Amino acid sequence: MAEAEARRAAAPAMFAAPSIEALKRDDGAIILRSRMPLLPTVRCTGEWLEHWGRHYPDRTFLAERRGDSWTWITYGETLAQVRAAASWMLTQGLGPDRPLAILSDNSIAHAVLALAAQHVGIPVCAISPAYSLMSTDHEKLRAMIRLLDPGAIFVAQREPFARALAAIEGLHHATIIAGDGGGTSAVALQSVLATKPGPEVESAFAAVTPDTIAKLLFTSGSTGQPKAVINTHRMLTMSQQAKGQLWTFLREVEGGPVIVDWLPWSHTFGANHNFNLVLAHGGSIYIDGGKPAPGLFETSLANLRSIVPTIYFNVPRGFDMLVTALRADDTLRQKFFSGVRCILYAAAALPQNLWDALNEMSRATIGRPAPLVSAWGATETSPLATDCHFFAERAGNIGVPIPGTELKLVPAGEKLEVRIRGSNVMPGYWKAPDITAAAFDEEGFYKIGDAVKLADPDHPERGLFFDGRITEDFKLSSGTWVNVGALRVAGIAALAPLAQDIVIAGHGTDEVHFLIVPNIAACRTHAGLTDSATAGDILGHASVREAVAQGLAKLRAEAVGSSRYAARALLMAEPPSLDAGEITDKGYINQRAVLTRRAHLVARLQDDAAPEVIRPTRN
Known part of the structure; x- marks a missing residue:
């Protein structure tokens, strides 16, 4: 415990103290839940944008790199464009059964269109660009479009997506929106954003409820064929309400949190966790055009040299490359550790050698270990189910249940299978009632297929460790x-x-x-x-x-x-x-x-x- 105590003493108070109750049942199962009650949430994600757009219209919301400089859009400008695009979508007949599909990667245009759809009760589905640009047969993309039957499809540029658009031709009746101009087969994004919003936008926004579908997110396919997960507004707002209660430092950051992030909005980590965290707390997102891959991570490093984030998010592969870069660049290392308030890894377990390296460099640079934490969940849990809102002793601690969420630990051989219940859990998969029914147990707990173990069985507040997938062992x-x-x-x-x-x-x-x-x-x-x-x-x-x-x-x-x-x-x-x-x-x-x-x-x-x-x- 010495390392954890040193980390707590060295770092400022950042998190709410974990308080967890564990109920051991006669059938061998253990129910874990937070003693902290979940406070009321906003009605829908659009409430966040309305608030910041009205009260802080000149604050930077989104920025993207164009050449050597950043181009940005404020909260006020975003709200105006969202209302315009929402009006266009409503006139085109998009609605609960005719979603918006986005094939392109993260960008200001992507964000505006996604927020516009959510604002007026139109589900949005961001599909990983890999299925359009890296795939050779486009079979998964074709299956996704068939399932969605979208009312509109957005691509930032037509030429790179020409093969993908040709592959799905005839499978939909959607209007193509192109970021680089219109033509005989597409509508220009600028004409969409030039739409004059009428009273129908306010009416549609007022009609959105917590149970309205905000997003459809496809699973990664790591455990089978991708499925479209229904994400309601309740799921998304509940997740951020819980995060705000646990990460108390978010309320203290002047101007809101700043992130420099590459994680794709076609995935729950980048979209529901990171993007929504900034939107909910009125911060700024600097869209990172790089990623942890050879030839692309240099872009991420250039962005970090330009903008110091309040919170740094990445997956273990990204931290592997970051550690190498920080060791080689004294200026970047000083800037990074001096500015970042919190470092979060997720989506896969972080090897201990990377955990140790980040802490050692942080100590050598600013005199204290890095505030390095994690979280755990899935696309089906929007994504937050557990959060490590404390300073763990070593890598791998995924934290404790968030307020409003219950975990059921079920004996499975030598392991404990974990299941999840709460308002952050999906109502089901889009147009897949049989698969939905099989995903829940008789008590309504979502069966994620993961195993966990308690860091200390006598002290559940000390967290859980991911213990592999039941089906892989x-x-x-x-x-x-x-x-x-x-x-x-x-x-x-x-x-x-x-x-x-x-x-x-x-x-x-x-x-x-x-x-x-x-x-x-x-x-x-x-x-x-x-x-x-x-x-x-x-x-x-x-x-x-x-x-x-x-x-x-x-x-x-x-x-x-x-x-x-x-x-x-x-x-x-x-x-x-x-x-x-x-x-x-x-x-x-x-x-x-x-x-x-x-x-x-x-x-x-x-x-x-x-x-x-x-x-x-x-x-």
């Missing part, structure tokens, strides 16, 4: 269970920085195996090769293979039992495929899809004579 031939989630994180840390991700194999065999998604850039650097080197040259280099072998040996030396280390590994030259469902556009691995599609590699791992198989170095 498997047994070795010895009958020993393999905790895929925990082993994946430990493996990435042991192989850092050479492993970008790991797929765990070994079902029904007597040992665990790794299929490693390599960090090609890090492997190239380690091998001392030039940019012209092929993936085969890099992954076959003796120094890379030896480093992997040493990482496997390190993991084995630290493990207790055969289920906690890998006896063999393969470096995959072919990256995971989006079209094959092996990976989402944010880089999350679908373990089952990879193991199925690459069964030949799983078989190679079991071949004693296969020369490409890497084994731990013998001491």
Whole structure:
């Protein structure tokens, strides 16, 4: 507890103290809930924009980089454009059954159109640009458009989306809105924003209720085919009300929180958590055109050098790249740690080595550890279900139930399956009653499929740790269970920085195996090769293979039992495929899809004579 105490003492009071009750039932289940009551929420998300647009019309709401400078829009300007676009949508017949679909990435135009639809009771669905721009067959995009039957579709530019628009032609009766001008097949965004709003906008806004559908968000597909999750206004406003009660420092930030964020608005983390947090508290969003990928993260770093965020959000892969950049840039490191009030990682477990690195650099830079926290939930929970509103001892603590939410921990073999109930939970999947019914248990708890464990069974206020997905864990031939989630994180840390991700194999065999998604850039650097080197040259280099072998040996030396280390590994030259469902556009691995599609590699791992198989170095 010494580290946690030091963090609490070093940092200013930022959060409400957690107070959790745990009810142990006769059937073995444990009910966890916050003792803090959920305070009343606003009627709909449009109430936030109306408030800030009227009371602080000149405050910057959104900004995006164009060349070397930022272009921004104020709350007052946003409200005016939202009313204009909403009027256009109503005249075009969009409504509860004819949603707005957005194919383009984050932008001011994207935000204005999405807010306009929500403002007047029209569901909006932001579809990941990867399904339009990275996919080769567009099958998932076609399925999504068929399901949505949208009334309008927005693309920022027509040329990059030409193939995608051609692929869905004939599957809809939507009007295409183009950000770069109209024509015979599209309406120009500027003409939409030039619409003069009439009384129908105010009437439609007044008719929005907490149960009105605000959004349809497709699941990532990491556990099957993407499904359209219904997000009501109640879900979104409840999530931010709870966040504001727990993150008390948000009320103290003059001018509202500032974020520099790349996380896509087609996902619940970037949209419902980050975007709505800023909107609810009257802050500013600087849209980051980069992302944690080779060739793109440099853009993110340039934006961080320009704007210091109040809160910094990212996924573990982004923190991996940030740590490297901060170590190499004294000025950026000083600016970052001096300005950021809170750092939040989510969407996947953060390896302990990255947690330690951020804290060590923070201490060396500003004399105290970083306020590093996490949260947990899903698209179906809008997304907040738990929040780590305290200073944890180590990485992985996902916090405690938020006000208004109950968790049910159900014994499942050696684990505790977690289920969720509350007004933050979806009413169901769009046009999928059978799938909806199967997603809830007999008491109305949403069955997310995750497992958790209590940090301290006697003190539930100390939080929970993610304990993997129930469907991913498997047994070795010895009958020993393999905790895929925990082993994946430990493996990435042991192989850092050479492993970008790991797929765990070994079902029904007597040992665990790794299929490693390599960090090609890090492997190239380690091998001392030039940019012209092929993936085969890099992954076959003796120094890379030896480093992997040493990482496997390190993991084995630290493990207790055969289920906690890998006896063999393969470096995959072919990256995971989006079209094959092996990976989402944010880089999350679908373990089952990879193991199925690459069964030949799983078989190679079991071949004693296969020369490409890497084994731990013998001491």
